[in-house]
Amino acid sequence: MPRKWVRQTRRGSWTEQNMKDALKFIDDGNSVSAASRTFKIPFSTLQERRKLNKDTKPLLGCKATFTSDQEEALSSRIKFLSDVFYGLSANEVRRAAFEFAQKNNIPHRFSVHERMAGKDWLNGFLARNKTISSRKPEATSINRITGFNREEVRKFYDNLEKVFSNIVYTPNADETGITTVQDPGTILATKGKK
Structure with missing residues (x-):
């Protein structure tokens, strides 16, 4: 399936107002074929809509997986x-x-084997939720995020004592290549927020 779908047909190109006008035109005593020609709506569509008494716009394509409320919950x-x-x-x-x-x-069409939604679903989700974008956050030290205060330092040394009591380390361990600032990778976050 292409990432950017381009419409190939004119199917369902009539408006709701056209359908209402066409059904009223038929109710006024005109034929279905005359209404079809006048309002540029297929004959079979007019017949079916008249029989079902439906004048709403047709839903073309696949049904959405989540409702707008469910997508809003995921977005928030x-x-x-x-x-x-x-x-x-x-x-x-x-x-x-x-x-x-x-x-x-x-009910969904997501990959059960990969246990994740598809890239097309994600692209559509981001297009529908314009307040979320793909961002590359600034690499920040964990100490700056959690705050360097007495309580955090006490927790750190308590955890360090537990680790050292369980595992024997050799002295003079090489700390080369160990960093407290991690590369965060790309994330989805609120647009415009630092």
Whole structure:
């Protein structure tokens, strides 16, 4: 499936107002074929819509996996996690969408083998939720994020004591290549927020 789909047919190109006018035109005593020619709506469509008494716009394509409320909940969760310095990567969001659909028994077309939603779903999700974008956050030391205060230092040394009591280390360990600043990778976060 192409990433940017281009419409190939004129199917369903009529408007709701055209359909209402055509049905009224038929109710006024005109034929279905005359209404079809006048309002540029296929004859069979007019017959079916008249029989079902439906004048709404047709839904073309696949049915959406999530409702707008469910997508809003997913969107707000992504924003919240990025605000607390735990931004999700694109693959993590795709996995979260799969898990959300599975746990709520929502019918989906996601890959059960990979246990994640597809790239096309993610692109559509980002297009529908314009406040989220793919970002490369600034690499920040964990100490700056958590704050360097008495409580945090006490927790650090308590954990360090537990680790040293369980494992015997050789002295003079080489610390070359060990950094406290990690490369965060690309995440999904609120647009325009540092």
